[in-house]
Amino acid sequence: MKNWKNICFLNSNDGTGLLAFGIQNEFILEKGQSIAQLQHYLTANAGTYLFGSLSYELKNEFESLQSTHEDELAYPLAHFWTPKYVIHLEKEKFQYLQGEQDEESFQFLDYFMEEEIDHNFHSFPYRFTPRTSKEHYISQVNTLKEHIQRGDIYEVNYCQEYFAENVEIDYPLDTYFKLNQITKAPFSTFLQTEHHAVFCGSPERYLKKSGNKIISQPIKGTAARGKDAEADEQLKQQLQSDPKERSENIMIVDLVRNDLSRIAKKGTVKVTELCGIHTFETVHQMISTIECELQEKTVFTDVLRASFPMGSMTGAPKIEAMKIIDEVEDFNRGIYSGSIGYISPNGDFDFNVVIRSLIYHREKKYLSCSVGGAITILSDPEKEYEECQTKIQKILNGMYAE
Numbered sequence: 001m002k003n004w005k006n007i008c009f010l011n012s013n014d015g016t017g018l019l020a021f022g023i024q025n026e027f028i029l030e031k032g033q034s035i036a037q038l039q040h041y042l043t044a045n046a047g048t049y050l051f052g053s054l055s056y057e058l059k060n061e062f063e064s065l066q067s068t069h070e071d072e073l074a075y076p077l078a079h080f081w082t083p084k085y086v087i088h089l090e091k092e093k094f095q096y097l098q099g100e101q102d103e104e105s106f107q108f109l110d111y112f113m114e115e116e117i118d119h120n121f122h123s124f125p126y127r128f129t130p131r132t133s134k135e136h137y138i139s140q141v142n143t144l145k146e147h148i149q150r151g152d153i154y155e156v157n158y159c160q161e162y163f164a165e166n167v168e169i170d171y172p173l174d175t176y177f178k179l180n181q182i183t184k185a186p187f188s189t190f191l192q193t194e195h196h197a198v199f200c201g202s203p204e205r206y207l208k209k210s211g212n213k214i215i216s217q218p219i220k221g222t223a224a225r226g227k228d229a230e231a232d233e234q235l236k237q238q239l240q241s242d243p244k245e246r247s248e249n250i251m252i253v254d255l256v257r258n259d260l261s262r263i264a265k266k267g268t269v270k271v272t273e274l275c276g277i278h279t280f281e282t283v284h285q286m287i288s289t290i291e292c293e294l295q296e297k298t299v300f301t302d303v304l305r306a307s308f309p310m311g312s313m314t315g316a317p318k319i320e321a322m323k324i325i326d327e328v329e330d331f332n333r334g335i336y337s338g339s340i341g342y343i344s345p346n347g348d349f350d351f352n353v354v355i356r357s358l359i360y361h362r363e364k365k366y367l368s369c370s371v372g373g374a375i376t377i378l379s380d381p382e383k384e385y386e387e388c389q390t391k392i393q394k395i396l397n398g399m400y401a402e
Contacts, residue, residue, distance in 0.1 A: 006081050008051045009112075010342065010350075011180065011188040015091050018342060020051045021108055022084025022099070029078035035061050038078055039301040042343065045082050049098045050343040052080030053191060053198070054351070056309050056333040063319055067332050072163070073361050073368055075196060075334035115173040122171050124178065124399045128162035128369060131330045134385055140328045141381040147324055148377045155251045156315035156324060158384075159372030161331040162392060167367040169360055172197045175399075179358060182398035184281040187352035189340045197360040198335060201395065203280050204287075204353040206310050206339045207303065211348070212294045214260060214303070218252045218312035219353075220374050221245035221275070221286025224390050236277050236284050244378040245286055249275050251376075253288045255311035255318060262306040264292035282394040300343065310353055313337035313372070335359055336370045356395060369395065 006026070011017040027041035035058075042050060057067050058077045085099035087109070099105060132140075137160060147153050169175055176190035176199045183201025191198040205217040223239040226232035239245055253271060260269050273289040294303075315321025336359060341351030359368045371392040373384055 005194055006051075006083065007190065007192040008083070008340070008342075009176070009190040010340075010352075011190070012186050013180070013184045013188055014186070017089045018097075019087045019089055019094075019112065020049065020083035020085065020098075020342070022104075024048075024082040024084055026079065026081035028076045029058075029061075030076055031060075033077075035301050035305070038080070039299055041080060042300055046347065047345050048082050049086040049345060050080050051083055051086075052078065052341070052343070053335055053354075054078050054304070054308065054339045055335050056313070056338045058304070058338070059309050059322055062305050062308065063322070065319070065322055066326065068326055069330065069332040071332045071334065072364070072366055073196070073332070073334040073359055074364070075338075075359075079193065112173065115171075116177060122174050124175070126164040126167050126367060128164050128367075128396060130160065130162050132160040136330075137385055137388075138381040141375055141379060141384055143328060144324070144375045145377060145379060148375070153321050153324060154316045155248060155374055155376050156321045157313050157337075157372050158325070158375050159313075159329055159331075159333065159337065159370050160388065161336075161368055161370045162396070163369070164367045165365065167360065167365050169197065169362075169367070172199075172360075175199055175358070178399060179395065182282065182395060183356055185356065189352060189354075191340055195362055196335075197362065198340065198354065199358040199360070200340065200352070200354055201356040202352045202354060203278070203283075203285055204312065204355060206341070206351045206353045207307065208350045209294070209303075209348050214264070214292050214294055216256050216260065216290045216307070216310070217287055218249070218256055218290075218310065219285045219287050220249040220252050220312055222373070222387055222391065223284040225279075225282060225284065232279070232284075236279070239284055239286060240275065240277050244376060246275055247378065248374040248376055249286050249288055251316050252311045252374075253290060255316045256290045256307070259307040259311065259318075260290060260292045263295055263298050263302055265295055268293035283391065300349070308339070309337060310339070312374075313353065313355075315374070331368075331370070333370065334368075336368070337372070356391065358395075358399075 185203040187202040189200040269292040
């Protein structure tokens with residue numbers, strides 16, 4: 001494949017998606033730069049499609065927080081660019097939204113479509129090492145429960161990393177489509193930039209803007225898929241009625257409502273779905289939907305300042321939870337539990353939550369796959385560990401399969 005500097009494929013797995021490739025200009029936000037510089041770039045390039053990613057570590061620019069762990073993936077705080085081409089895909093049809101129909105784009109589309117339909121995947125020989133042992137994980141969950149018992153926090157999302165070194169991914173699109181066969185999630189994403197590739201099988205939306213309406217859809221609550229339809233239905237009912245899972249979800253709903261109230265017109269924040277059960281290829285998830293109407297003159301970085309990182313990946317109260325996360329976790333999250341998405345020419349946008357993902361640094365030959373879950377006072381450390389295993393082994397075992 002031609003070494004395209006930036007490629008992004010936002011795949012809804014319903015036969016539609018947005019494909020962006022090539023680059024007209026870009027902005028990379030690094031440590032020490034002001035978030036106002038990001039907004040300046042977005043404003044200067046308004047009226048075009050903009051694609052971008054947001055690192056979890058962007059939190060340090062919004063609050064008095066820090067990240068103390070080694071940054072193995074060296075992912076920028078934010079990266080936005082104006083693609084040369086943006087194409088809407090629907091089944092086998094495609095519509096150019098940005099850029100001209102020319103030989104350059106046709107060549108890339110031919111390659112892309114061949115990769116999408118070619119299921120003769122290359123082998124995936126890499127074995128992952130857990131950065132956190134089971135014993136340490138259980139100990140840290142007990143530490144988090146002590147924080148909750150003292151009233152420091154009510155809920156926290158605790159994550160762990162699995163990693164592989166000396167990894168050479170020669171066919172990144174091939175790797176993405178293999179992951180997508182496993183997850184088939186509605187916010188699936190392939191992102192390739194100069195130094196990184198993100199293979200994302202996310203079922204979760206961070207934020208969507210349509211006109212002046214904002215929608216957030218946090219996920220809290222997970223159950224494995226059953227062996228047949230009857231077992232599936234039973235597992236869904238158990239998840240729906242599980243008091244721990246419901247309490248996790250409702251606490252995050254309250255957090256998101258509070259976040260959105262900072263940018264919403266008074267009285268417009270509402271919950272339109274509470275603890276709904278949604279089924280995906282590998283798991284059942286409990287999802288809620290919160291909506292609001294934006295205040296006038298609210299810009300993109302205002303929305304980020306009010307709501308990022310998303311509550312489902314932090315905890316409540318959010319700032320204290322993020323401080324404690326840095327104390328108990330063993331890695332720098334980077335783009336994991338961050339977000340990837342796009343801003344349309346009219347200012348609407350849609351961004352996912354980067355979970356169920358493989359993240360690759362090309363020069364370091366470092367591949368990361370992280371997983372997490374919500375910890376509350378009701379958490380059983382052994383069960384929390386097993387839930388994490390359910391999430392990550394479905395991905396890793398599927399990648400290993402021939």
